[in-house]
Amino acid sequence: MDSSPHKIYHVHGYDSRQALEDYFSDKTDMAFVEDSLIFPIENLTKTFTEGNIKGDVLIDISCSSFVHHLYSACEFFKHIIVLKVSDRCILELKRWLGTRTGAFDWGHATKLHGEIEGKSDQLQEKEGKVRSAIQRVVKCHPEKENMTDPIVLPPVDCIISFWLLVKISKDQDDYRRYLRKFSGLLKPGGHLILIGLLGMTYYTVGKDRLHAFPYDEDFARKALVGEGFVIDNCVIKKRTAVSDLIDYKAVMFIAAHKEK
Template sequence: MDSSLHKHYHDDEFDPKGLVDTYFCDENFPLIDEGVEFPLKKLHETFLSGRVRGDTLIDISTGPTVYHLLSASDFFKEIIVLEFTEPNILEFEKWLRKDPGAADWSYAAKALCDLEGNREEWQVKEDKVRRAVKQVVKWDVSKDNPLEPVVLPQVDCVISFWCLHVISRDKEAYRSNLRKFASLLNIGGHLLLFGAFNMTYYMIGEHKFFFLSCDEKFLREVLRDAGFVVENMDVLPSKMGCDLVDCEHLVYIIARKEREV
């Protein structure tokens, strides 16, 4: 199928609950170890090392996802969540309020607590995230200033899961969006970036959505051009256990912002 015919995350009909239920909350999902356990482990190791720290963290990721904030809430006093669509905001806020029908993130919370050696504390972990989230703000991809009219101070850390691939229609758009993400960070702050190599789509129900394909050379180049130094890059070959995605490798990057551009 021509990738130009794929639906787009922020422009077309998109089911945020369907995304999280399929890829992140179902322990029977064939790639749950890649999509949830690998990121949990890497973030746990990163924060525990002490190399990434500060007071405030911004999350700007695909869908109303929570699992990557479970570790962050132990190391940052405040979390600001940026979402791309109103349905995403509503779905995330349902989880914050513990509304009936909200996404069930217990699998991820228990997995992280297993890493930390205390599985019984998973509900405490979730509630800590709820207390840490101070704002949920819309990031409008169509605007030159995506946060307008909201003004946020630069922060110490930005986490971004998958979204640069799904909101960027081509590599120039990826460059532009990455620079906007970089503007959220203090000099010396860190971008914790999850993405994939050579992936072109992901499925939600019967709908196939666009995912911008790129390789390691491109990611290193655009990060450098956006003012970052790559401190660490971990690449995990995908087992390709299902036809919901066509990912070859997952990638986790720790990048430090060294200059404004």
């Protein structure tokens, strides 16, 4: 790696296809199957099938252009609105939504989800449901007071944020500020699901080395409570992946709801 300052995801962007290949693909040397695929699918499946989180509209505000975390959600929400901070990620996602030539193949994640959910006979139907549920893909501007400016979204029932806060937050104040903005997108009593990486200071995509905000479980819990959330469930999985692409120590799954 060179010694230049780390790039910042929502400022500089990155090669979205390379990120999928490095962290979410079915390549034999992809080291993060347990943490980026199995762990989120298992916890999201369990959380949604418990039946406490459901409604009309869900917002997904995650990094990159992955979709496997929405497979369970589409069974419990009529509409999904995807917010993306990167134009390249929007293009990559729309390529998959439109089943265009060259779209990233999520077949391995679909198969994993089918096995975990016990519905391996409904794989093609599952991808179709996700595509149908995603009603809009909207450009997101994290620094603006209204992150979807000029579009104003009505409050929604649930937000999922997967690996985004660790990449766009500069420090603790930033992290809390983004949580406050997430809260502003939720109805009273609405649910927030965070999937994060703990203790991470950098990650790499291709030749780019990018910034990450290192935080721990204790800080995440206190930040959520401080912004008016009640934590319903928290699962921490220690890292087992061996790779120098990224230096996180654990993966975190938190389900919380906004106090009324």
